[in-house]
Amino acid sequence: MICKQSPFTYLNDIAQTLSDELEHGRLAHAYLFDGAYGLGKKTMAGAFAQAILCEDAGHSPCGACPSCRAFAAHTHPDAVTLRPAEGKKSIPIEEVRLLIQDAYIKPFLGNKKVYTIQDAHLMTVQAQNALLKLLEEPPAYAVFLLLCENSSAIIPTILSRVRTVRFIPAPAGELKEFLKDKCAKEDLDFVVSCSGGSMGNALRIAEAAELKTLREEAAGIFFSLSCRDETKVFDAVQFLEQNKEQAEWILDFWMLLCRDALYESCGRPAYVLNQNFMQEIRSFSSHVTQKGLCRMEEHILTMSQMLGRYINLKEAGYYMLLQIWEEIND
Numbered sequence: 001m002i003c004k005q006s007p008f009t010y011l012n013d014i015a016q017t018l019s020d021e022l023e024h025g026r027l028a029h030a031y032l033f034d035g036a037y038g039l040g041k042k043t044m045a046g047a048f049a050q051a052i053l054c055e056d057a058g059h060s061p062c063g064a065c066p067s068c069r070a071f072a073a074h075t076h077p078d079a080v081t082l083r084p085a086e087g088k089k090s091i092p093i094e095e096v097r098l099l100i101q102d103a104y105i106k107p108f109l110g111n112k113k114v115y116t117i118q119d120a121h122l123m124t125v126q127a128q129n130a131l132l133k134l135l136e137e138p139p140a141y142a143v144f145l146l147l148c149e150n151s152s153a154i155i156p157t158i159l160s161r162v163r164t165v166r167f168i169p170a171p172a173g174e175l176k177e178f179l180k181d182k183c184a185k186e187d188l189d190f191v192v193s194c195s196g197g198s199m200g201n202a203l204r205i206a207e208a209a210e211l212k213t214l215r216e217e218a219a220g221i222f223f224s225l226s227c228r229d230e231t232k233v234f235d236a237v238q239f240l241e242q243n244k245e246q247a248e249w250i251l252d253f254w255m256l257l258c259r260d261a262l263y264e265s266c267g268r269p270a271y272v273l274n275q276n277f278m279q280e281i282r283s284f285s286s287h288v289t290q291k292g293l294c295r296m297e298e299h300i301l302t303m304s305q306m307l308g309r310y311i312n313l314k315e316a317g318y319y320m321l322l323q324i325w326e327e328i329n330d
């Protein structure tokens, strides 16, 4: 197999499929690795690229030939990676033009060249159209690996020319097993539930010690909305603004608290994930109906979906929090 056994079944399945294609000479000219952040696309693309370039043609990279050694040292002349420049949120056409020029130069070391485009969904439409021309008539030696978190941002004419490989969220059980030495036992359920099935997210959450403090604060702010004092809404807006870098995470956490409150009010406290806030969750759920809790989750979800776009965090946050406050206090 192109890489060693992973603790995640879905990754082993993908690795097996790619190994088979390589071994039986059924490589496509272009692949699209599609899936959310942190699901292993980059690692898989690296292993696949190394295996394709390896001089000991087989289904797994030998690790010893000049090609494998150059690859490991990041100096392989036939492994080219394109990614958004530091601090940039797009890949412009100029960058893709350079890649296209390079693609018409024959391989230096072996008989293949591998082009990896990270965050391919950030290519501008012009950049994608330029790439399309190359994908329509690719040099025989070139393999393109497009990594993307959102295939709806890729133009359909490219989608029809690539072999799509989907990376799915990991099942909670496998993620827990993977995290058991990397995360405090009492945080495990919480980390898994906030990760969205992504090992990258899970590691980020588990490693961020400051998130523990933020979690305490976010919980305090959220529960304070259940007292009739309307100024708590302003405190909550201010909290969101002060922590705008973590806004997405805070909203996810508040949704989780709504969900916990719902389980508590259904008489299923064992399903509550944030057991350390049990007392507060119990008190909070006594202030709001089950339907109200569901609507609160919807308000937060709506706001969460808007976060990626250009919104005024203060206004959108105020609107959401006021709706939540009214669900509790009306």
Ligand SMILES: [Zn+2]
Residues within 6 Å of the ligand: 053, 054, 055, 056, 061, 062, 063, 064, 065, 066, 067, 068, 069
């Ligand atoms: Zn090798």
